[in-house]
Structure formats: C-alpha cells, structure tokens
Amino acid sequence: MSSITRYLPKNHLSFIMGKLVHLPLPRFIWIPVIKFFSNFYRIKLDEAEKPVSEYESLGDFFIRRLKPGIRPLGNSWAVHPADSVITQLSAIENGNLIQAKNKFYKAHDFLQDSEAFKKYNNGFFVTYYLCPTDYHRVHSPVDGVITKVTHIPGMLWPVNKWSTENIEEMFSINERVCVEIKTDRGFVNAVFVGATNVGYIELSFMPEIKGNHFNVFKPLLKENLNIPIKRGEELGLFRMGSTVVMLYQDGVLPSDKASEVGKLNLKYQNFPVKVNSNFFN
Structure with a gap:
C-alpha cells in the first residue's frame, strides 16, 4: 500500500471521488448505500439532523448536520473543534x-506566514484526526475575530500512520486552509488539512474558498478581515474525514505553560473528543 500510494494521482482521484459521492442519483440507490455505510461504521443515525431518506447522496450524508443540543457547548475558554481523535498535542x-516520532514541520511553512514563528513559537498545537465516519463540520474553539484566511493548494496525501511517519513535512505539503482568530489572550489558528478523497474543504463564512480545484495553483490570502466568531460556531467542513491542526499563541494558557501542556497531553493524547466539549480554561 505504501509503495503504491507514492505513485497514485491522489489529487485527480480525490476530485473524481468527490464527484461520485455527490452524484444526485435516485434515492432508492443512495438510501441503501447510506444505511450500509452507517451500519458498517456504527454511525449514530439518531444524532443526524434529518432521516436517511432526506439525504440526496452519500456525500450529502457525510456533511450532515446534527440535531440541536446533541453537542452542548462547554463552559471552558477553549473547546474542541471537531468530533475526532487527538493524535498530537x-x-x-x-x-x-x-508530525510523528522524529518527524517535524515548520510553523511558517505550514501557515505560509513569515510572522508564524513570532506568533506561535513557545505556544502549543493540537492535531485532531477526523475519520470518515465522524461528524465532518468544524467549529470555532474560541470566541474572537477572524482576521485572516489563507488557502494553500497542495498535494492530497492520505493522513494515516504510514504517511505521517514516512512523508517529510506532509502537513506542509498537503492542501490546507488556515483560519486565524484573534482572541482576548492572543492568536489562534485553525488549519483544515486536506487528504486523499478529502480535497473538498469549505468555509461556512467564506463560500468562495473551496479546496481541490485544478485551476488554483497559488496561495490565496484574505487579510485585514474583521469577522466575529463565537465558541461553537461553525467554521467550515470537510467532504470526508481529515485533519484539523490548532495552533495557540504563547500566553493563551493562563498558567505555567510547560506544566499545563504536559497535563493536557496526558489527558487527551490519542483520546477521542467531541466537538464543543471542554478543553482548557
């Protein structure tokens, strides 16, 4: 599998897969597919906003909304942005x-921002992995103002154990969308990272930003924004599962950083979390 992955046309396959799962076929075709998928992966259909019969495609089901109140908003200063597993903290x-044991990537390359080192060095980061069966919408972990959005075209390597351990600086190679949020404690950056079959990244507040478009070759930067965002408010979505990396500026944690990051690591590393649940005060 690893040797084959290197040579597959990952971006083209992802584009085709995205089109296939969103084909507006008759519901008598899609409904059994969605039910099989849900049963196989044990998805809780009672959490979905709509019954299976109302989804137009498997892709439509992937980006399903949840019923109101299913993910109550925690009362901590920062909450978790997605249903996911924390793979790095x-x-x-x-x-x-x-990225993985003995594998690293640079903040300024990842964010395509010359100010990234100054902003985020000595802060901390969290990597959230969303599997294909998770709720695929990403919510803001903090209250603040969105000041900048950067869409960075790139490859679509699968975000799995083999890739993270073998592909150098994979997160800085894959396509991604960075959303910078200014809070009362400093800057926070929510980075949507695309993967194989998951090139489709959309922002809820900026619909013109979309991933896996063959006519986009250069980073697109929108800065000097002033878009208010609340904890728990939707930021965007993936068309299938992928990864969100959160970067927190030094000073965001209210007490001794080294001690607090260590405690958070022990509590959450390789731990499944739910969107809007408490993270840190």
Missing part, C-alpha cells in the same frame, strides 16, 4: 510542530 519549540 505538544509545545511549539523552535518553530517546530510534531
């Missing part, structure tokens, strides 16, 4: 983020 040292 650590301090940002010398501008480095951990």
